Amino acid sequence: MQIGPHVLPNPLFVAPMAGVTDRPFRQLCRAFGAGYAVSEMVTSRKDLWHTLKTSRRADHTGEPGPIAVQIAGTDAAMMAEAARYNIDRGAQIIDINMGCPAKKVCDQWAGSALMRDEALALSIIEAVVAACAPHGVPVTLKMRTGWCAQVKNALAIARAAEQAGVQMVTVHGRTREQGYKGEAEYQTIAAVKAALRIPVVANGDIDSPAKARAVLAATGADALMIGRAAQGRPWIFRAIAHHLATGQDLAPPLVLEVRRALLGHLQDHYALYGEHTGVRSARKHIGWYVRTLPGGEAFRARMNTLESAAAQWQAVADFFDELAQAHERLPQADAAAAVGQGVEAPTQA
Numbered sequence: 348m349q350i351g352p353h354v355l356p357n358p359l360f361v362a363p364m365a366g367v368t369d370r371p372f373r374q375l376c377r378a379f380g381a382g383y384a385v386s387e388m389v390t391s392r393k394d395l396w397h398t399l400k401t402s403r404r405a406d407h408t409g410e411p412g413p414i415a416v417q418i419a420g421t422d423a424a425m426m427a428e429a430a431r432y433n434i435d436r437g438a439q440i441i442d443i444n445m446g447c448p449a450k451k452v453c454d455q456w457a458g459s460a461l462m463r464d465e466a467l468a469l470s471i472i473e474a475v476v477a478a479c480a481p482h483g484v485p486v487t488l489k490m491r492t493g494w495c496a497q498v499k500n501a502l503a504i505a506r507a508a509e510q511a512g513v514q515m516v517t518v519h520g521r522t523r524e525q526g527y528k529g530e531a532e533y534q535t536i537a538a539v540k541a542a543l544r545i546p547v548v549a550n551g552d553i554d555s556p557a558k559a560r561a562v563l564a565a566t567g568a569d570a571l572m573i574g575r576a577a578q579g580r581p582w583i584f585r586a587i588a589h590h591l592a593t594g595q596d597l598a599p600p601l602v603l604e605v606r607r608a609l610l611g612h613l614q615d616h617y618a619l620y621g622e623h624t625g626v627r628s629a630r631k632h633i634g635w636y637v638r639t640l641p642g643g644e645a646f647r648a649r650m651n652t653l654e655s656a657a658a659q660w661q662a663v664a665d666f667f668d669e670l671a672q673a674h675e676r677l678p679q680a681d682a683a684a685a686v687g688q689g690v691e692a693p694t695q696a
Contacts, residue, residue: 348382348546348570350440351485351514353413357382359584360517362550362574363417363442363489366628370406371615375608376577377411380585383570384415385489388444391420391429403619407437417489419444421461423474430478430486441479443472443513445490445504462504462523463494469507476512485514489550492535495524505539505547516543517572520551527575536566548572554583556590556597563591579635581608599677606667609636613660622656633663640670640678 348358361368361376361384373384386407407414416438418429430441445461445468461468476486488508493499505516518539520531531551540547549568553559554576562571577583582600589597612632617625630651637643646666653659 350383350413350487350546352483353439353485355382355413357588358548358570359383359587360548360570360572361385361577361584362572363387363444364574364578366631367578369403369616369619370408370410371612371619372581372632374410374615375612376581376584379581379583379608380588381573381577381581382584383413385440385442386414386416388417388419389429389433391418391422391425393425393428393432406619413439415440415442415487417442417444418475420471421467423467423470426471427474427478430475430484431482434479434482434484438484440485440487441475442487442489443475445488460494460523462490462500463498465500465504465507468504469511472508472511472513480512486512487515487517488513489517489519491519491521491523492532493522495522498522499535501535502538502542505543509543509545513545515546515548517548517550520549533562533565536568540567540569546570550574553587556587559587560591579632579638599679601676602667602671602674605636605677606664606671609633609667610660610664613656613663617656617660626654626656626659629659633659637666641673642666642670 348355357380359380359382361373361381363385365387368384368387373386376384414437416433418426418433418441420426420429426443433441461471472486472488479486488505490501490504492501499522501518505518508516516539518536520533520536521527521529533549536547536549546569547566548570549562549566550572553562553571553573559571562568571587573583573587586597589595609632613629616629616632619625620628633650634647637646646662650659650662653662
């Protein structure tokens with residue numbers, strides 16, 4: 348799998364998710380076998396570039412390459428400037444967001460709302476490609492199948508994007524109107540793959556090794572992008588890679604391995620966000636880890652009352668120590684039922 352000059356170790360990607368795919372989470376997923384990870388979307392509004400929120404999203408300290416940054420906006424010149432700004436700060440791949448379904452984004456005609464105006468979408472693509480070309484930085488595009496069931500124009504936009512110089516396209520198998528409701532469909536992704544020469548990535552409802560194999564077969568895609576199913580289950584990348592290579596399923600991870608991974612993730616999270624914000628924003632990650640485990644709901648309710656990093660970290664350590672006394676490996680749970688259960692799901696860009 349290759350994006351421009353960058354050769355990737357495998358075709359399993361982490362989807363950009365607002366409030367989730369910060370540097371600690373991206374590095375965790377890569378440690379568990381993801382071949383590529385894209386940052387949370389960074390706004391093209393220049394007045395917000397120096398805010399604490401944006402600076403954290405643009406933090407790639409110690410992260411292995413290629414560094415991929417997703418940008419979002421509605422103005423071609425501003426998007427081009429945002430691309431150059433992020434390249435100056437280490438971005439090696441620029442991804443254009445035309446997939447975010449969030450109302451606050453679409454109300455500004457950004458994200459998937461751009462699919463309603465193909466001329467504007469193409470002008471943004473052309474401007475960003477032109478801005479990145481002198482630096483040798485490839486441009487990729489993430490989008491949905493269309494705005495609504497009556498207007499599925501992913502194929503038309505993908506063809507125009509390829510002609511404009513985009514080097515990879517990711518398609519989430521839902522319209523913006525669907526949000527995350529219903530089931531993803533893969534016929535549109537298959538049509539895009541059949542029409543393009545550049546790599547095409549399938550995204551949407553890939554929540555198990557068996558589903559990953561089925562989606563590859565249905566779409567012919569070059570790679571898979573996994574979002575919500577990786578929340579609290581970053582080892583899903585390792586499990587999918589093993590299944591695709593051998594046809595066999597891996598045993599669930601050892602409880603002590605999950606304990607070590609989560610505690611390390613928390614330390615990195617606190618270091619990035621500081622104690623006050625870090626403790627609060629870590630709660631969702633912890634909730635995703637424990638949502639299907641014995642005693643998980645009661646633990647999450649208690650954990651959400653803790654205010655210090657030390658207390659939160661120790662509570663997690665104690666919970667998994669107790670779990671390890673009863674189970675060597677993580678108790679099995681239905682993957683599809685676990686996605687989004689008990690914790691508010693983030694916006695996937």
